[in-house]
Amino acid sequence: MLSLMAQSYADVHIVRTVKRSAFWPMPKVDAALVTFRDIHWRHAGIDEKVFFKVARAGFSARRKKLRNNLAGFAGLLPSAVEALLLSIGISENARAQELSLEEWRVLMSKLTN
Numbered sequence: 001m002l003s004l005m006a007q008s009y010a011d012v013h014i015v016r017t018v019k020r021s022a023f024w025p026m027p028k029v030d031a032a033l034v035t036f037r038d039i040h041w042r043h044a045g046i047d048e049k050v051f052f053k054v055a056r057a058g059f060s061a062r063r064k065k066l067r068n069n070l071a072g073f074a075g076l077l078p079s080a081v082e083a084l085l086l087s088i089g090i091s092e093n094a095r096a097q098e099l100s101l102e103e104w105r106v107l108m109s110k111l112t113n
Contacts, residue, residue, distance in 0.1 A: 001055060001056070001059040001096075004059075004101065005041075005052070005053055005055075006034075006036065007101045008036060008041070008042055008043060008050070008051065008101065009036070009039050009040065009041060009042065010036035010038060010039045010040075011036070011037045011038050012034055012035070012036055012037075012038065013034060013035050014032045014033070014034055015032075015033040015035055016032070016033050017030050017031065017032050017033075017044070018030060018031040018032065018033065025067055042101075045109070046105065046109060046112065046113070048064070048110050050112055051104075051108050053068060053073075054070070054073065054074075054106065054107075054108055054111060054112075055096075057069055057070055057072070057074075058070055058073075058096035058097045058099075058100060058104075059071030060073075061097075062095070062096075062097070064095075065092075065093055065094065065095060066082040066085065066090075066094050066095055066096050066099070067082045067083075067085060067092055067094075068081075069096065070111070074111060084107075084110055084111070085107070087105050088103070088107060088108075088110060089102055089103075090107065
């Protein structure tokens with residue numbers, strides 16, 4: 001979700017990675033230093049608040065498939081969300097973290113129209 005939010009506002013670039021051993025206590029993953037360039041809302045025609053409400057719903061249960069998370073949010077049957085996903089080229093078995101920024105944008109425009 002953090003990556004989606006950042007990319008919705010800026011060009012995000014990794015400057016360098018920081019090994020996990022540089023931290024105490026040592027986390028399970030390495031870290032990264034990033035830069036944010038050209039900061040502005042990148043989804044013309046899509047309401048910012050609605051975008052993040054839908055995104056939060058999509059990410060609400062990590063292990064669940066996107067169709068189930070969005071069905072609960074939108075008040076649709078999972079089969080209706082599945083048909084929508086397939087119509088825009090997204091697998092019915094996709095999870096929120098597997099979608100690109102562009103796929104989220106297309107999904108959002110379909111859900112809000």
